[in-house]
Amino acid sequence: MKKTWWMSVVLLFMGLGLVAASVNEPLPSDYWDMPQAKGKAHIGLENNMRPEACAQCHEAQFNAWRDSKHAHAYSPGLVGQFPGAGHGAGNECLVCHAPLAEQLYRDEGDLAATLSTLLENPEGFSRDADLDAKQAKLPLRHAGVTCAVCHVRNGQRFGPPRRGSDVVGHLEGAAHGGFIATKDFEKSQLCASCHQFPQSYAINGKPLENTVFEWQQSSFARQGVQCQTCHMPDRKHSFKGIHDVDMVRSGLNFKLEKKGRLASLTMTSVHIGHAFPTYVTPKIWVKADALNAQGKVLQHWQWSIVREVAYDDDWKETQDSRLMPGESRIFIADNADKNITSVRFYIDVIPDAFYKGVYQSLLADNLQPKAKLLITKALSDADKNDYRLYENEMQF
Numbered sequence: 001m002k003k004t005w006w007m008s009v010v011l012l013f014m015g016l017g018l019v020a021a022s023v024n025e026p027l028p029s030d031y032w033d034m035p036q037a038k039g040k041a042h043i044g045l046e047n048n049m050r051p052e053a054c055a056q057c058h059e060a061q062f063n064a065w066r067d068s069k070h071a072h073a074y075s076p077g078l079v080g081q082f083p084g085a086g087h088g089a090g091n092e093c094l095v096c097h098a099p100l101a102e103q104l105y106r107d108e109g110d111l112a113a114t115l116s117t118l119l120e121n122p123e124g125f126s127r128d129a130d131l132d133a134k135q136a137k138l139p140l141r142h143a144g145v146t147c148a149v150c151h152v153r154n155g156q157r158f159g160p161p162r163r164g165s166d167v168v169g170h171l172e173g174a175a176h177g178g179f180i181a182t183k184d185f186e187k188s189q190l191c192a193s194c195h196q197f198p199q200s201y202a203i204n205g206k207p208l209e210n211t212v213f214e215w216q217q218s219s220f221a222r223q224g225v226q227c228q229t230c231h232m233p234d235r236k237h238s239f240k241g242i243h244d245v246d247m248v249r250s251g252l253n254f255k256l257e258k259k260g261r262l263a264s265l266t267m268t269s270v271h272i273g274h275a276f277p278t279y280v281t282p283k284i285w286v287k288a289d290a291l292n293a294q295g296k297v298l299q300h301w302q303w304s305i306v307r308e309v310a311y312d313d314d315w316k317e318t319q320d321s322r323l324m325p326g327e328s329r330i331f332i333a334d335n336a337d338k339n340i341t342s343v344r345f346y347i348d349v350i351p352d353a354f355y356k357g358v359y360q361s362l363l364a365d366n367l368q369p370k371a372k373l374l375i376t377k378a379l380s381d382a383d384k385n386d387y388r389l390y391e392n393e394m395q396f
């Protein structure tokens, strides 16, 4: 078809429209390369990078963040693995767990000292935002993925545009020299540096952390539903995930049915923007018991939902039974036995299944005494995280 002059004008305006809508002030391209938070421009409270300091003015964010996994990323299970490996190897892990220049270990002395301070302060920061509390004097690494990790570089604050506004770039504010507003804070890519491994690390075609890629393949990405939409609703800093029963329930749909003597449970991933679960670390057990009138179990079924990898010369994937976004799976209890009067389905979640195995094998080794205390604590904490996701019974 030959273009008429007015079509060209329409196309030109559409082009301009696109440019106008996509105006953004992108984050510096080295935002995640050896990040450093502190700068020279501010003094006192405004140059204090501790979360307790931010909390003096940003209480709502602090109150939500302090219960999130990000706040506890400098954990006994992490640090208990470092002695023996050395501070350099430790820093390679801190790249995601406490990545600021102010958080990394300078030497072996730092690492040795941290074992005691962590044992004495497993919480890591003062929950009541008290800058005079003894926890607020701990090295910043104890605050894990703290506010400044995502928001501050060389003293400069970066954040999303103000609520209800589209304005990007440097904005004046009543503290810390204002901030740089960028729409990059509203996009999934912001989470990629810690929640996505490069394809070169793939095992059976998929990196161990593949969350952003899984999201890109889903209908959520096409509809513009970002990580933040689900994990920071209304900008809330709670970052709930597999450890929170209500969060997991919000992503799934269950349907219990019977057909003749068959009982079935259909599970559908309706609101999870990646595989359920996205990591190799959780494990989900779907189980069914067939009972007689006296409540005795006559038959038992179980299925697992997990991506399992094992190391044997090289990493191998031994199983991947996870549910992809939108996928349904049907679990069938074929209870032919006429004495069966009811079938009970139940689902248990073990959020830290993989790590429990790691901790058990570490404890079987000859660990340095303080590392042993840390790993023992990590194992008992991990055990407390298991929960029942679903339970329902049907009569025959």
Ligand code: HEC
Binding pocket: 045, 046, 048, 049, 050, 053, 054, 055, 056, 057, 058, 147, 148, 151, 152, 157, 158, 159, 160, 161, 162, 163, 172, 173, 174, 175, 176, 178, 179, 181
């Ligand atoms: C003395 C009070 C004060 C302290 C301390 C403080 N802030 Fe702020 N912060 C402000 C004010 C005021 C604004 C500007 C709000 C506006 O103009 O919309 C702001 C804005 C921000 C924004 C941008 C918000 C948006 O809408 O995008 C971020 C992000 C931020 N601060 C992070 C931090 C972090 C992280 C810390 C601690 C390292 C911190 N602030 C410490 C007062 C403070």
Ligand code: HEC
Binding pocket: 069, 070, 072, 073, 074, 075, 095, 096, 097, 099, 145, 149, 150, 190, 191, 192, 193, 194, 195, 227, 228, 231, 232, 239, 240, 241, 242, 243, 244, 351
């Ligand atoms: C600097 C690295 C880093 C960045 C950036 C980051 N995360 Fe995390 N995230 C972590 C680490 C490390 C953990 C695990 C903490 C722990 O349990 O030790 C975690 C845990 C989580 C969890 C909890 C998982 C569970 O087991 O329940 C969620 C949800 C999450 N992150 C979402 C996000 C989202 C959404 C973003 C982007 C807005 C993001 N993260 C950005 C490092 C990061």
Ligand code: HEC
Binding pocket: 072, 073, 074, 075, 076, 077, 078, 081, 092, 093, 094, 095, 096, 097, 193, 194, 195, 196, 209, 279, 280, 281, 355, 378
């Ligand atoms: C690319 C980012 C990244 C790197 C590098 C990384 N982790 Fe993590 N780690 C995470 C995320 C995200 C989670 C939470 C999701 C999960 O449960 O796997 C996590 C969870 C953990 C946990 C369980 C939760 C906790 O804090 O107790 C341990 C233990 C852990 N990591 C240890 C390590 C060790 C040891 C290293 C270095 C060998 C390391 N990590 C390197 C991102 C990372």
Ligand code: HEC
Binding pocket: 051, 054, 055, 058, 061, 062, 063, 065, 070, 145, 146, 147, 148, 149, 150, 151, 159, 160, 162, 163, 185, 186, 190, 228, 229, 232, 234, 235, 237
């Ligand atoms: C893992 C990264 C991450 C961490 C850690 C984090 N934030 Fe944020 N923050 C974000 C993202 C992403 C947004 C924008 C969310 C959106 O637009 O949906 C945001 C938004 C904000 C805003 C603007 C809020 C609003 O309602 O307009 C402030 C202020 C802020 N953060 C302060 C903090 C403070 C203080 C802490 C520590 C207690 C903190 N952040 C920890 C990623 C983070």
Ligand code: HEC
Binding pocket: 188, 191, 195, 211, 212, 215, 220, 225, 226, 227, 228, 229, 230, 231, 240, 241, 242, 243, 247, 248, 250, 251, 271, 272, 273, 274, 275, 276, 277, 278, 279, 280, 281, 282
């Ligand atoms: C449509 C909503 C939705 C979107 C979009 C979404 N998530 Fe989730 N996410 C969930 C739900 C629900 C869970 C709990 C069930 C589960 O663990 O899969 C979860 C769990 C997690 C976990 C816990 C660990 C695990 O193994 O499951 C992490 C980490 C996480 N999400 C990170 C992200 C990141 C990073 C993005 C963006 C690339 C993202 N999520 C996008 C809903 C969402």
